[in-house]
Amino acid sequence: MQRIGVFVCHCGTNIAATVDVKAVAEALGHEPGVVISREYQYMCSESGQNLVKDAIKEHNLSGVVICSCSPRMHENTFRKAAAAAGLNPYLVEIANIREQCSWIHKDIATATEKAVILGRAAIAKVHLNAPLTAGESPVVKRALVIGGGIAGIQTALDIAEAGFEVDIVEKEPTIGGKMAQIDKTFPTLDCAACILTPKMVECSQNEKIHIHSFSEVTDVKGFVGNFSVTIKKKARYVDETKCTGCGLCTEKCPMKNVPNEFNMGLDNRRAVYIPFAQAVPKVATIDPNYCMMLKTGKCGVCSKVCSVGAIDYKQQDKFIEEKYGAIVVATGFNPIKLDKYEEFAYSQSPDVVTSLELERLMNAAGPNGGTLLRPSDKTHPHTIVFVQCVGSRCDDSKGKPYCSKICCMYTAKHAMLIREKYPDTEVYVFYIDVRTPGKNFDEFYRRAVEQYNVHYVKGMVGKVTPKSDGKLDVQASDLLANEQLHIDADMVVLAAAIEPDKTARPLATMLTTQMDTNDFFTEAHPKLRPVESATAGIFLSGACQGPKDIPETVAQASAAAAKAIGLLCKNSITCNPCVAHSNELMCNGCSSCEKVCPYGAITYQDKEFRMPDRTTAIRRVASVNPAVCQGCGACTVACPSGAMDLNGFSNSQIMAEVDAICK
């Protein structure tokens, strides 16, 4: 006979304000098998736990149901308490009457009724619980960082510093990311390359760090401590081990009209190229979309001029498989496409640019060698209009609902730099609000307004129209003066919203991590676990988790590294005993479970079985490796015969819960 104890938590007023906890404890006390039912102010407190422990001993309980917050919060607390009182920790079940009940209901009567039902379901389940024992599995002492921008670089450096091997997978030919494209950084106005490139060099020199540039993650298997990752090294048609980065090929290549993506397409590169002077690795890459040799088989100039014979037109994509204990996602961001914002004439006039394009126009390595010239006629612009929040804080489907966070500060930076270098230029900034929280940030913005006399105008630009004289008519409203403005501008700069990189979503699917509706990775807890994903062993670094500036990104990158190091330091981790097992008598051997298992935990073997009529038969049956199984339960759903079952969440337990709820 089961002897079940029920413990209902008030959680202060979190639960007790909407759920009549006394009534719940009373009602659940009458359920079959329940020998004690109590309520208490804070079950998770020391004295609350003691209540549970004492009851286990006094009533010799065979199962415990805690009606409290989500099991994500305190399941472990109560499992440990049960273990301390001599009860197997897996005989504890949590009924979530806070997140799934009191917090979402207003009416006490309905909330109380639902709490009773949830408690009843947990009691029905605990009747069928079996004691379980956890095993251990080893940790591979190597980390993978996906993305080689400043976030990935910082994370990799910190992990390597702690003494662990790190691989960086970067989809572009060089690491560096967006920061490498930026000219100056706020609020100190130091040159981005000057502070980024030393870190890039450090990455290439650190013998613990291995950079897979021009590569992509194509498959992830395994679980925390033991991931198995397939990396596609895309064919760059240049032997990385031979290329010295001399750059001769990039000068001699006859294909001169390839848009240079590093300079946002504002100038051209060759078909064989090195993105920028400080690229790491400093290795050339051939663009197969433009290379004449690859397209028509005629040319071969780069191969002829290469003194080390590094050019290899026959190179193929290469797949390598590596094992990792921890994975850090640092896939970063991109500015959004502006094709839905025709009112700003972005596609009509080359003098309407995005802020990232302006960075390149102002950069010494940019298309104009650092002199700010209008892209259309290469003259000095005398009136420049900045438009903030282009696609940010949008309440329609054109843009993004969130604040891109970095635009206010970089626009102030741009305005200030232009006024500093070209004092004869009038600079207007149109804004909804100016948002400058951050150390020395508001001071920075005030300097732009007060010292540099940038015209900040509260209001939005309605329309930009290219005029026949080459100027741009900017039609805007000044909300404070309550008047319509027309500005004859030479250039318009749009602060385009930022969005997660397109590679993030397929990657999230591979990693079985969660994303929000904007495709930013979701952290395990928004306040208390901001750099971990909800999937164990997967950590988040930089703008892939939400819009961030450089200091914040670096801080988060180091935090993610600290979490990864914490994991890699362990020799083994405790396994989850809630793993699948197959009932061999019912197994059809159909391989459905094997095909859906994301961890490769299921294998098949031919086994001899005794059949009813005293004969024997060889049957193909599934077996689960409990050290590899992560208890996701995909196999139990795929199994057509119901042979596959999950410890702690058995089919019969779930049916019992459903029956209890529908009673």
Place this chain on the structure above:
Amino acid sequence: MQEAMINKAKQLLADGTVNRVIGWKKGEFVYDITPAIFETAEELDADFVYNEFTAANVSKYLVKESKKEGKILAFLKPCDTYSLNQLTKEHRVNRDNIYVVGIPGGPKLDAEKIKAKGITGITGIKNENYTLKIETVYGEQTMPFYEAISDKCASCKSKKHVTYDELIGEDGDVLESNRFDMVEKLENMTAQERYDFWRAELSKCIRCNACRNVCPACTCEKCVFDNPESGVENKAASNSFEENMFHIIRAFHVAGRCTDCGECSRVCPQNIPLHLLNRKFIKDINSLYGEYQAGEDTTTKAPLNAYTTDDCEASIVHERGVE
């Protein structure tokens, strides 16, 4: 055709390629042609039948038969070869122990359609130039051949044999079929109309289990509906609504594995159009995950068992459910 098949079977038995043959023999009525095993030439001569009523798909019998000693000869129509491939893919049959002779498919006739014309007491049927001469205890009657064609054959999906060791006659092609027409009709109904349609159909069920027992996708060692440990085996009996759920659950169990052989509806004594449930799943899989024909080969990963990054999002179910 029957002659050619008997000769082929005799030859394969004689040269030792196989030691058994699975084919068909006459059942209680002339239109009841039942699967049967033959071991000798004499048995073949005496009982082997192949005609317009030989509709039964014998591939499911091979689950057990292919595990026995020696090779078995199986005569498979095009639609049956899809079932065999699917069973091979699921490791349910030992393909090496089966010698498949592909035979041309239908159209097969449905005795119910003849009876619906008021023709009863049937003792013999002959097809003469696409006119059926039907002998009955009340005298001879006639009806056009085409009016008696079974629904399953009227919406045939393929005349192609997807697996065989040898063919009698020519191989055909995959056909443009109208098999999803009725599913579309159901989809265009309102939720209430659809509910009423299925309640009316499924309420006719007498739970004889013929659909399950004939289904080549239903080969579980222990069916959940027969398994006291599943906790659901008695649910269907509890009330008429749960009873209706039996077929829906069965359709879920064979989703992505059903080759649309149509045996479930063919054998249903209550004429419930069970194949429509399966076809709805097939149509959904085609539209959500790309065209897929279960049993077409033995290697392609089934969409419901394969996880790719461009799979549709789960929210599609919600979006499509909105009326």
